[in-house]
Amino acid sequence: xxxxxxxxxxxxxxxxxxxxxxxxxxxxxDGAECLSLTPxxxxxxxxxxxxxxxxxxxxxxxxxxxxxxxxxxxxxxDLNCPDPVRRPELLAGQKRxxxxxxxxxxxxxxxxxxxxxxxxxxxxxxxxxRESLVELLPAAEARGLVLAIENTLFPTDTPDxxxxxxxxxxxxxxGICFDAGHANLMDGTPGKHSDRMVEWIRRRWRxxxxxxxxxxxxLLPHIVTCHLHDxxxxxxxxxxxxxxxxxxxxxxxxxxxxxxxxxxxxxANMAACRIAPRxxxxxxxxxxxxxxxxxx
Numbered sequence: 001x002x003x004x005x006x007x008x009x010x011x012x013x014x015x016x017x018x019x020x021x022x023x024x025x026x027x028x029x030d031g032a033e034c035l036s037l038t039p040x041x042x043x044x045x046x047x048x049x050x051x052x053x054x055x056x057x058x059x060x061x062x063x064x065x066x067x068x069x070x071x072x073x074x075x076x077x078d079l080n081c082p083d084p085v086r087r088p089e090l091l092a093g094q095k096r097x098x099x100x101x102x103x104x105x106x107x108x109x110x111x112x113x114x115x116x117x118x119x120x121x122x123x124x125x126x127x128x129x130r131e132s133l134v135e136l137l138p139a140a141e142a143r144g145l146v147l148a149i150e151n152t153l154f155p156t157d158t159p160d161x162x163x164x165x166x167x168x169x170x171x172x173x174x175g176i177c178f179d180a181g182h183a184n185l186m187d188g189t190p191g192k193h194s195d196r197m198v199e200w201i202r203r204r205w206r207x208x209x210x211x212x213x214x215x216x217x218x219l220l221p222h223i224v225t226c227h228l229h230d231x232x233x234x235x236x237x238x239x240x241x242x243x244x245x246x247x248x249x250x251x252x253x254x255x256x257x258x259x260x261x262x263x264x265x266x267x268a269n270m271a272a273c274r275i276a277p278r279x280x281x282x283x284x285x286x287x288x289x290x291x292x293x294x295x296x
Contacts, residue, residue, distance in 0.1 A: 007034035007067040013041040030278040037069035078114025079132040080125040102143035148177035159218035175224035183215035198235040227267040238269035
């Protein structure tokens with residue numbers, strides 16, 4: 001488990017092209033070996049193809065890999081988008097993002113099923129997501145990518161919902177992005193009640209959050225990558241792993257039983273939580289050293 005690579009969400013989409021070299025040098029100095037492409041960076045790359053070549057050059061120069069990517073999400077990008085006018089643009093855009101990811105050596109692309117904010121019936125939203133995957137999976141497979149659907153915080157992407165999509169397709173190009181922070185929020189613990197959850201999560205559940213028994217156990221056989229961040233169980237804080245209430249040694253021990261797992265991703269909100277990249281790199285190295293000692 002300790003040998004798996006870690007990619008970091010270090011937002012650089014606002015940097016000008018002539019600042020990229022300095023950014024990559026800084027990442028290398030801090031010890032980061034892999035990066036995750038963020039949704040806004042993918043959108044910028046689609047609009048500025050020259051920037052793709054610059055990232056390829058900097059990656060080759062510094063040895064920093066683009067291991068994973070998170071596709072744009074939200075209104076107009078989620079798989080269950082019900083808007084018939086937007087859907088063709090959505091699918092064409094996601095395919096373009098896949099092309100960009102493949103050109104940069106990315107292995108997994110995380111996608112969101114989507115929320116229930118539209119108010120449409122659950123069956124309709126589920127069918128829209130399936131229709132999206134019917135079209136997107138062949139495009140991903142052709143480029144050697146694995147699409148990873150993520151457990152977030154909504155009735156539309158519970159473990160049961162995600163497993164339904166996996167059963168419908170049974171494709172090696174489709175797996176799970178296990179989000180540890182989201183699982184910490186949605187798993188029930190003694191004394192945990194809906195009224196303690198942050199308002200925007202309660203609202204999606206019409207005030208009555210349905211907690212899971214064990215998200216990880218449900219998804220373990222299908223996990224291909226993980227979003228790792230922390231919280232205190234009631235709000236999606238995106239703290240650095242180890243700064244909240246998740247039992248990380250126990251989690252890593254259980255993830256050792258995930259047969260398809262190929263990478264970890266540090267998805268802490270580095271800017272909002274004022275986390276220096278070097279500190280994040282060192283935190284994950286410390287986790288790795290502990291795992292190495294346990295398995296020595």
